[in-house]
Amino acid sequence: QQQVKQSPQSLIVQKGGISIINCAYENTAFDYFPWYQQFPGKGPALLIAIRPDVSEKKEGRFTISFNKSAKQFSLHIMDSQPGDSATYFCAASSYNTDKLIFGTGTRLQVFP
Amino acid sequence: DTEVTQTPKHLVMGMTNKKSLKCEQHMGHRAMYWYKQKAKKPPELMFVYSYEKLSINESVPSRFSPECPNSSLLNLHLHALQPEDSALYLCASSRGQRGNEKLFFGSGTQLSVL
Numbered sequence: 001q002q003q004v005k006q007s008p009q010s011l012i013v014q015k016g017g018i019s020i021i022n023c024a025y026e027n028t029a030f031d032y033f034p035w036y037q038q039f040p041g042k043g044p045a046l047l048i049a050i051r052p053d054v055s056e057k058k059e060g061r062f063t064i065s066f067n068k069s070a071k072q073f074s075l076h077i078m079d080s081q082p083g084d085s086a087t088y089f090c091a092a093s094s095y096n097t098d099k100l101i102f103g104t105g106t107r108l109q110v111f112p
Numbered sequence: 113d114t115e116v117t118q119t120p121k122h123l124v125m126g127m128t129n130k131k132s133l134k135c136e137q138h139m140g141h142r143a144m145y146w147y148k149q150k151a152k153k154p155p156e157l158m159f160v161y162s163y164e165k166l167s168i169n170e171s172v173p174s175r176f177s178p179e180c181p182n183s184s185l186l187n188l189h190l191h192a193l194q195p196e197d198s199a200l201y202l203c204a205s206s207r208g209q210r211g212n213e214k215l216f217f218g219s220g221t222q223l224s225v226l
Contacts, residue, residue, distance in 0.1 A: 032212035043116075043202045043217030044155065089154050093211030098168055100211055102154035 002027060004092050006103030013110050019077040021106045023090035026071065030092040034100070035064065035075050038087045047088070048075070080110045114139060118203050118218035126226050127193060133221045135186040135203030141216070143209040144186040146178060147202040149220070155202055161186060162209040193225045 005024045013019045023033075034049035050057045050064040050073065057064045063076040077084055090103040116137045125131050135144065143162050147155035160168035161180040175197075177189040186203055200220040206213035 034214070036215075042219050043204070044215075045217065046214050049214075087152075095210055095212050097211035098160060098209055099157050100215065105152070105154050107152070 116218035
């Protein structure tokens with residue numbers, strides 16, 4: 001019940017296209033859903049996060065869509081750029097837990 | 113300053129060596145973390161310190177020994193490691209230990225155990 005399932009494992013997108021990464025969770029106590037971006041040789045960095053009181057959050061080209069009833073959330077990257085090539089981890093936690101549960105990761109490659 | 117600084121960036125050690133990884137942050141964060149990350153895998157939590165006290169040990173083998181000398185520093189002492197311990201070791205910090213706090217990660221130490 002503590003797992004966060006992430007798909008796809010890898011994604012290849014052409015420059016200018018839309019990248020979509022999906023995550024699903026079981027624990028209904030989760031109330032915080034961040035996405036972390038990790039470049040090779042670097043640690044993960046928070047990209048965008050959402051709480052379940054909203055169904056969508058947008059920051060620039062990055063949008064999180066959240067479906068509470070389906071217990072799913074997804075990251076959409078609009079107008080994908082080669083500089084977006086990285087590994088993306090979804091995650092989930094709750095105010096009352098001490099740790100973040102990470103998804104398995106998606107390696108995104110954006111080709112010019 | 114929103115950085116978490118880790119040293120060294122790379123480390124090669126033999127199975128009988130003793131070495132230490134260091135982590136520093138000056139954001140006033142009161143929670144600090146050690147994660148282990150294998151290639152193509154998510155970070156795995158090892159230890160959490162909250163207000164300089166160890167609050168979580170995820171059943172990590174005793175050959176890994178964490179230390180938090182003060183609120184800005186975190187060390188990970190390594191002794192008698194195994195080749196399977198080779199990984200990227202990430203330090204992170206957050207304002208508090210609550211699960212919904214933003215984590216700030218360092219760039220990691222790439223450890224190779226021969």
